[in-house]
Amino acid sequence: MTIRLSNRDARRIFLAKQGLSAAPHRALGKDGLLRLIHDIGFVQVDSISTVARAHHQILFSRNQTYRREHLSELLEEDGDLFEHWTHDASIIPSAFFVYWKHRFKWESETLRERWRRWRGEGFDASCDETYERIASGGAVMARELKEDHHESGGWWNWHPSKTALEVLWRQGRLAIARRVNFQKVYDLTERVIPAHHYEGDVSHPEFIDWACRSALGRLGFATHGEIAAFWDLASPEEAKAWVAEHRDELCEILVEPANGGKPRPSYAFTGFPDNLGDVPDPPARIRVLSPFDPLLRDRNRTERLFGFFYRIEVFVPEAKREYGYYVFPLLEGDRLIGRIDMKADRKRGSLEVRRLWLEEGIKPSSGRIDKVMAELDRIARFAGVGGVNLLEGWNAGLA
Secondary structure (H helix, E strand, C coil): CCEEECHHHHHHHHHHHCCCCCCCCCCCHHHHHHHHHHHHCCEECCCCCCCCCHHHHHHHHHCCCCCHHHHHHHHHHCCCEEEEECCCEEEEEHHHHHHHHHHHHHHHHHHHHHHHHHHCCCHHHHHHHHHHHHHHHCCECHHHHHHHCCCCCCHHHHCCCCHHHHHHHHCCCEEEEEEECCEEEEEEHHHHCCHHHHCCCCCHHHHHHHHHHHHHHHHCCECHHHHHHHHCCCCHHHHHHHHHHCHHHEEEEEECCCCCCCCEEEEEECCCCHHHCCCCCCCCCEEECCCCCHHHCCHHHHHHHHCCCCCCCCCCCHHHCCCCCCEEEEEECCEEEEEEEEEEECCCCEEEEEEEEECCCCCCCHHHHHHHHHHHHHHHHHHCCCEEEECCCCCHHHC
């Protein structure tokens, strides 16, 4: 029997799976942080720091007791997390490292050949030289290798970037040991990943089963395309074959979209939704999300479930931007209600709010604006600035 899932229940399930339904003020701690990242699956890393770097803001939006030093310890000291690729550069539990070995194999077979054609003769030798330099001399940053090769006339001179480091990292031969001012420090993978995570292998069928099963578990319900896209490890064809092979474990559901259109056929594990337990209502407070939040990872899914069209406009020419360079979505309860353009001005010591927009049908009531201001106060403290500065015209988008 096909289960019909209301749009509201779909939103609540997805928010809970994405860690956005727990009380944001409960004490988290380092162990709780590791569990949170494990349950979400990954946290995207991005260099833009308009207010705070994406990974910090993603975690803070789920729990305001989040501490940056706990993330650093888990990554750089304990080895419980590592950085690598999902759909983009991300922080991932090291317990999943064994499955990433299959990605490394794929990267070794495809990526290096593409970059060899791009960079031409001498690229393989330069990769090998770079690896040996780190094996014998220890961890390095890209700029240090550039300095080492500056007078050689070799590969680093004609291509003074971190191409070799990037290829070796994508192949799993190097890992990111730590960051210094957000610059990656690379070392041999076996010196970064703890032995109990580094050792061991799984077969390709086991890898595909984990990639699909763990993705569906974190999505709650999904099409085979959404299953494949979650980790970007299995292909859509592999995910489709996995669904067909495991139909006895799955049930079909129809998910109502936000716009009241045709329900979308999807899959969930048998027992859905009872196997989810009691799905809590998300906090009623308003929260600012990072543009790279996992809730927004699949923009099309977000639009279907929340009726919220969102595209980051960093790469859009300024004259063509609808909103702004780096605009943050606003979540209130189980709805995405608007967006805000703001920046932490550390010279002035304030959170500069340029513009606030609310979605059609969302009223700028005094209570709602009070909730926005309460969240801005929390964000200002998290960003390390003294307070909130509402710039002239900040509320023009509410008219």
